[in-house]
Structure formats: structure tokens, C-alpha cells
Amino acid sequence: MQTNTQTENFMDEFKSSEQSSLTVRNIGWTLFVTIISIYGWYEYRNFMDIYEVGILFATAATLIWLGAFWKSFQPYTIWVTALSVLALWTYHSYGNAISANEEAFFLKYLISSQAAIMWMNALFVFATVVYFVSIFNKSEFTGKTATFLVWTAATFGFVGMLVRWRESYLINFDYGHIPVSSLYEVFILFVVMTALIYLYYEQKYKTRALGGFVMLVISAAVMFILWYTFVREAHVIQPLVPALKSWWMKIHVPANFVGYGTFSIAAMVGLAYIITSKVKEKNPNSRFVKAMPSLEVMDDVMYKNIALGFAFFTIATVLGAMWAAEAWGGYWSWDPKETWALIVWLNYAAWLHIRMSKGWRGTPMAWWALIGLFVTTFAFIGVNMFLTGLHSYGEL
Amino acid sequence: MASQAEIPQNSELRTRREIPKKPKTNRSNVFMSFLGSMNLAVTLLVMLSIASVIGTVLQQNQAVQDYIIKFGPFWHEVFGMLGLYHVYGAAWFVLVLVFLLVSTSVCVVRHTPRFTKDMRRFNESLSKKAIAHQPNNALFETNMAMETQQGYAQALLKHNGYRTKLHQRQDGSITVAGLKGTFNRLGYFFTHISIVIICLGGLLDSNLLLKFRELTGDLKAETRSVSLDEINQESWLGPENLSFRGSVNVPEGDKSDVLFLPYENGYLVQKLPFTIVNEAFHIEYYDTGMPKSFKSDLILYAEELDEPIKQTIEVNKPLYYKNYAIYQSSFGDGGTELNLKVHPLLSPIENSIPIETAINKVEPLKTPLGVFKAEFVDFKMHNIVPTTEEEQAKTGKKVHNNGPTMIFKVRNDQGKAWEYENYMIPVKQEERWFFMSGVRSSQADPYRYLFIPADLDRKNTRFFKYLVMLNNPIITRKLMRELYPKNPDNDQKSYDNQIELLEQLQVLFRQKGFNGISEFVSKSVPKEEQERVSDFYFGQTSFVLQTLYMELLKQEGRVEAHNEDISEFDKIWFEDALNAITGLSAYGPPMYFEMVSFTEIQATGLQITKSPGKDIVYFGSALLIIGVFFLFYVRQRRVWVLIERNPDKDGLKVTMAAKDNKKLPETTKEFESLVKQVKDYNIKINTQDSEKEQKG
């Protein structure tokens, strides 16, 4: 009894230092997200089924949590919202005709989905270069510029997706769908997700020197988007096949892309790890080694990404199975896309086990993470290119 | 007592590599530790991955012939024996799965005692030496009172979410032990048990039982496509079958109480405990011609139902009944009724034959060339193709509907078949209208199209009239004699020869086109004469063809006399007709099927499943997801604060230590922050004390 009161007395020590999580900023943030979500619901409630309403509010709750957990996500969301609302409003004032994207200045050059996506592409490639410059010129300012460029690119990317969502309804009401259904659309989702997740880790672990490496994957994806746009005209909005018309798509696909994104980051951190440790062997005091984060930090970031990716990939695969059960009548059909998701999953399960049990760290795990990217990439696009199956979206 | 405490009993205290081999290693123990070992687990995971890769790269469940063509007879045999054509059902694959299941179970069982103990224990009685050897530790001295130090330490740990436990030693020293995040261990149990649950659920839904029944000779797949009552008894499954997934096509207005399950190289028939009626099928299209949605109005009758269930199902919106689920999975033709006209292509008189038939029917056709069978395979209401750029500029439409087609096969008495795709209405090509008919003699080939030019009424009447004239040399003879009577200067014989040559050329052209004439010349005329002769023959052939054509135009009333000029349309039509006739030599059996009218009957493609394992798998999946988050985002952490009297001088000696069950950088950081807080507090108290002293 006595110790108890004593402990309580000591607990008072912490009362004063305890910072309340209910800061003015967080309250404002919560209000903002709530109002926007309710407005969105009110505006579009006639087009949503009960599941979609559920998804909307669950997304809002997640956003509130995410913004509180990661402060920088708040201004990002506000920018994305503001630009998207501006775009929707401009369309509205042009009578909701899709041709407004050729007539209205803002739409044509900045925030129609095509314009925004092109800005995103350019900014990502530019950011890659600036990141690498910053490793060598060691200027804080250059590094900050690179980070800013990635934020901007990610903003344009997200705006591009949201506006595209609206545009799909403007082109033809029947075509309307969330832009995560074709290979073109998921590539944009992929680069934006990857960039955002990377930004989080960059901020948390102060690993700006890894930016260039991660941006390599993103730039490669941007090249693909450009090729796909200009050579294949894949950016044209197409209607959905009946199998994809489901609220499951709204959660299954994004969950998958958290996985793809983190696995890609892990692979590129792995690459940075391998190069750094090679250079370090030869010349421990080289400028490059000094600019890079320590090997331990890189190893840790690699693990953190794979863990996050594994968790979300698990969710995505389970959701996929549930959707398959509803659309095709079986939760598991050994369809190539399904099977490759399993392969990716098993691969990272093995990676995690080896790390846990054998205590392997460093170079071999970095190589494995890098090879894992090839497995992941095959699951992502290789399956669509080389194999046939039920996952009909985006055959190359 | 004390010496016992010196021996760390909990393996948690050692890093895993240091776990000493248990002295008693009997055989079953070795076997169990092999089964539960991480090496085996990783090996199995990798094996499963590789097997899965094979299963996706090598197309599964194809026809045997396809594999033979692809790999040759030898490798085909080898691959077949390894079960590579049905990897996911192969014995070795199932064996790997079973091993994974066993291995994971053994792993869980073996880890359970240690992990449950680890979740409960605070290890508060850990020896001083062991505390000092923890991965994170710090030692410092202070002048505080023991109770204050202890109270603060306890409060600090509580504040940081630790549960704490005190341990007082005989020498007066006190350990505050903190523990948090035991859910991490729960995560291990959840994930690994969930793997076992998911595998079991999956096995329940697999066809393992059917495999067993097949081994005992009780079951055999049907490989022929025959009507239901001809299917062998051992290919039938009753409602006692635990789980299945199959499909059935039900035409509009029809019903079904069976299901077809693909099995090995054939199928099985599953009897259903209910009857499904397809009242109506609806399909909608986008303006691109892609299906937008398809739905079926179903009625489900079952004995135990007082009222039948009526429901409209569509993709992503199935009908659930007890533990059955009925899905809209596809659509197709349900026996569209066809009204056809068969034009014999070699007949010298107009005698097209009308037939009434339907898709999925077979019609025997007796012809002078032997008996053929026409098998009507499929009917498509719409054939939507992208428009050309010009058309798009004109009409603004992106796609174009070419109208209905039927797919059918014509088989001769040796069994050789030609497959056709005939359009019902003419299709516009470069401003002209054609009846298109595709033909191929192998499924692997693309269709080659015959373009029959439509006349001014967009009909094929003129074409078949002209064809009949070409097929009939008697008409030619009569016509020629009428139009070009013998010149009195010429002798009868050479005049007759002349006419006969024209007839022969006409037959040759009809059989093989202009190529036939070149061939004939190069075979039967001396080299030096060939050019001259072939020029002459070509001229003569054109002459016959034109003469016949003019006669036809005259009959139609398009011209009055044979030497009149003809319209541009008729000129082009003539060229197109000759092209089409030339193409007839590669058109297979000499008949053309004209679709006169039809009544469309659609069928809905249903997929019906009984999947008792589904909920088990879902439960396992939920457990898996929760477990994974526990594993990654809850860390099991321990902290010790050992407070003892400083033996050398006044005051206390404080040893702090921390350990996470995973080696992570943040453990060190958090530990350092704890140490700093304790030290800061001590400084604060010290200064307060000294201030008080000064005041006092």
C-alpha cells in the first residue's frame, strides 16, 4: 500500500513533463480531415455503397492518426486537398466538361491529371540528380532542395490521381473508377507511395544520402510511365471490366503498393549498403563513406522497410484472397498473380527468419533484399507481361 | 539460494546461438529438432517458392498434345512424371506443404514452454553479474536514499509502460525489474499457429479426398464430351462431397442441378442438393464494346425451402445459400436458334438449301462430294471493333459494331474439320460492302477471310448467281454460240475447239483462279511458247468471265447490250467477285452458310462452390495479420535497475541494464534516455537537498 502511494507520488514527477497529445495543431488537423471527409461523403453519398462509406471514414481515421504520428503529412495532405479542390472546382466552372483540361489555364498546365503527372515525372527525375549532387557537395541546402522536390513531386502525383478519379467520371459517367485499376494507374500509385514512405524514413533516421538510391527505382518507374504514355497511350482512361468493379479494389491495391514500395526502398538501401561497405573496405575515410549513413543505420532501415512491407503485403494478399472468393468463387486459384504474391511473401518470410535466427546482418541480407526486388518486380509487372491469368488488368 | 540464482535458468539470457546442446540426445529428439528447425523452415519456404515459380512459368492443365509439341516426346514424359503439368496437385508439392505444416506445428510446440515462461517472468532475481552483462548497461553512483532511488526508478518504468517487480536481496540491494511488450511473443504464436490453421483450412477445401477415392478406384474423370445420361457412374459425385468448386452453363429459361468440376484431364459431375433456374440473363456494354456488367435472374429451388429463393446475381455479388455460394462468372451462348441457307459452291444450278438449327447442334449434310457434318459452335450478337481514324473523324465514334457472327465447323467423313466465322450483315471496307467469312483448318491459325462483295441491295444474290454461271460451262457454250456465231469463213472444227477452250479455261479458273491457268501453261506448253500462250489464255479467260458478267448485268437490267459501258460500282464489284472466287479454292468444303435470321438465347456461366475451409482460412488470416503486427511493432523489452549500497563509500551504486528480444538500435537509444532521466533526477534531488541545506 505504502509503496503504491509512493510510486504515485513519483508519478507526479512526470505529470508536468507529460506533453498532451491534444495539441491545438492536432485538433485543427482532426477537424480538417473530418470536415473534408464529411463534405466528400455528402457530395458523393449517392454513388457509394455501405462498404465505400466505411472505407471513406476508415481512411479518414487513418489519416488523422497518420497526421498525428507524422507531422509532415499534415501540410502534404492540405496541399493535395487544396490543389485537387481547385482542379475540381475549375472543371465545375467549365460545366464539368472534360475538354476544360485543354481550355482552363490551371488545368492545362498544372493540375489536370495528365499535367500533374507530367510535373510529378519531371520533379522525380530532377530530385534524383539533386540527391546525388548533395552527396558529393555536402551542402545542406542541396539536400533540402532534393527533399523538397520529392515532396512536391509526391504532391503532384497524388493530385494527379485524385483528379484522374474525377476525370474518369467526366469522360463518361460509366467509366468512373478509382485510378488503381490499370498498370498505368498503379505505377503512379507506386511512385507516390514509395516516395512518401521514403520521406518518412529519411526524416526519422536522417538518411538524406539514401535519397538518390531510392529515387533510382522511382526514376526507373517514371521512365516506364513515360514510355507507357507516349508509346502505348496507356494514360487514356478506359472503363473497368466487371470483375474489377468492387469496393475491394479500393483497399486491396493500395495495401499491395505499400508492400511494393517498401520492398523497393529496402532493395535500394541494400544497394547503398553494398556500395558503401565496398568503398569503406578500400578507403574508410572517403568522402562518399562519410556522406552516407552508417552501415548499422542502413541495415536497420532495410529491416524496418521489409517488416512494414511484409505486414502490408500479408494484409493485401489476404484481402486479395477474400476478393477472389467473392469475384471468382475461390479464395485461392493458383492464378499466376496470386502465386507470385505468395512467392514474394515467402521470400521475405525467409529473409526475416534468417535475420532472426542466424543473426545475419549486413552484406548478405543487403544482397538478398536487392534480389528480392527482382522477385517483386516480376510479381508486379513480369506476370502481366509473360504469364496469362485472371488478373486481367494492364497486359503489356 | 544465492548460488542458484547465479545460474541463469532462462535461455532468454543467452543469445540464441549460445544455447547449449542438451546432453540427452535420443533419436526422436534429434528428429523433432530437425522438424522444428529454422533451417528446415527456410528450406521449405524456398522450396515452395520454386515450385510455385514452376507452376506459373509452365502453363498448367493444358492438353497433352500441346506439351508434346512444346517439349518433345522425351522431356514431355519426364515433366509429366514429375507432375509439372499439375504442380499444385502433385504429390511432392502436397508433401512439401504437409512438411511445412508439421514443421511449423513442431516449432510452435517446442517454443511454447520457453516463450510462455518468458512472457510471465520478470527475471527480477537476475544476478548482479548477469545484469552487468546485458547488451545495454550503465553504472553510476549517487547519494540518494535507497527508497527514493527505487521509487523513482519504479515510477519511471511505469510511466514508460513497463510492468515492474521488486526483488530484495539479503545484502539489502534491490532490483527493480521492468517488462513490457509481451504481446510480441503472442505475435509469434498467432502467426505460426495461423499458418497451421490456414494450411488445414486449405486442405479441407482441396481435392485430397477425391484423390484418395480415385486411388481406391471409386472415381474416374470423364474425358469425353457427352450428354449427362451417358456419363459413367464413377464420374458422378453426390452431395456428400465435402468441398467442391465447379461451373455450369445454364441457358435462359433452363435449369440445372448438376455442376462440372475440372479434374485431371477431364471432369467430374457433381449432383447439387438444389436446382437453379436461369430466368433471364442481362448484359450491358460500354460504348467501347467491352462488357460493362452481366447479371442473371436466378431462382433456387430446394426441398427444404418453403419459398424458392429469387435473386439477381452479378460479378462480385454472389448468391449465398447454406454453405454454397453461386457466382456469376461468365456468359456464353445457350443454343441460339439459327435459320440458315447453305449455298453449294460448285453447283451449276441455283439450289441453296435452307436449314433450321441451333448452336451446339450438329447437322449432317449429304452432298455429291460425300457426307459432311456441320457443328454449330457459337454465336455472337456483337462484334465491336475500333473505328479507323477517318471514320472516327466523320462519326465521332470510337468503335464500330460489325453485327452478329456464328462460329461453326464443317467436318468431312475422315474427320478433318474446317472452322468458320461468318458475319450476318455486310461490313464496310474501303467504301465497299462485303460479307465476311473467316476460315481456318487449325485452332492455332488465325482466320483467313473471304470477302464476298455485296450487290447494290447489300445482298449476296448477284454473287451466287454469277457463281452458278461460272460453274456451268453449258451456259457459256450457249451464250458464246449465240453472241459469237461461227464466221462462215471458219471451219466448224476450229470453231468448236475455240468454244471448248473457253469452257476449259473457265473450269480451270473456277478451280484454281488465274494461278491455275499459269500452272497449266508452265506444265503443258514448251518453254519458248509459254509467254505467248499464257497471254493468249489470260485474254481468253477474261473474255469469258466478262461475257458471263455482262450477261448477268443484262438479266438484272443494268445494261441493255453486251458492248455497253458499265458503272463504276459494277466494275469494282466484278474485280471483288473475281478475287472472292479465286479465294474459294482455299475455302474448304464447297459450301457457304448464310445466316438468314436467328433467335438469340444466352446462357449464364455460373460458378458454384462449397467451401467449408473458407471460414477457417479467414480466421487464420485474421490471426496472421494481428500476429504479424505484434511481431513487428511490439517489442518485448526488459529493464533492470539494481540499487545497492556502495561498498567503498557512502551512497548508492546503481546498475541499469536493458534487453530487447530483438537486437535493434532503438533499444539502446531508449535505454540511454532512461539512464539520462534517472541521472537528471538524481542531480535535481541533490541540488534541491543542497539548497535546503543552505537555507537550513
Ligand code: HEM
Ligand atoms: C510459412 C511459414 C512461416 C511464416 C510465414 C513465418 C513468419 C514469421 C515471421 C514474420 C516472423 C517474425 C520475424 C521478425 O520478427 O523479424 C517469424 C519469427 C519466427 N519464426 Fe516463423 N514463420 C513460418 C514458419 C516457421 C517455422 C516452420 C518455424 C520453426 C522453426 C518458425 C520459427 C520462428 C521463430 C522461432 C521466430 C522468432 C520468434 C521470436 O523470437 O520473436 N517459423 N516467423
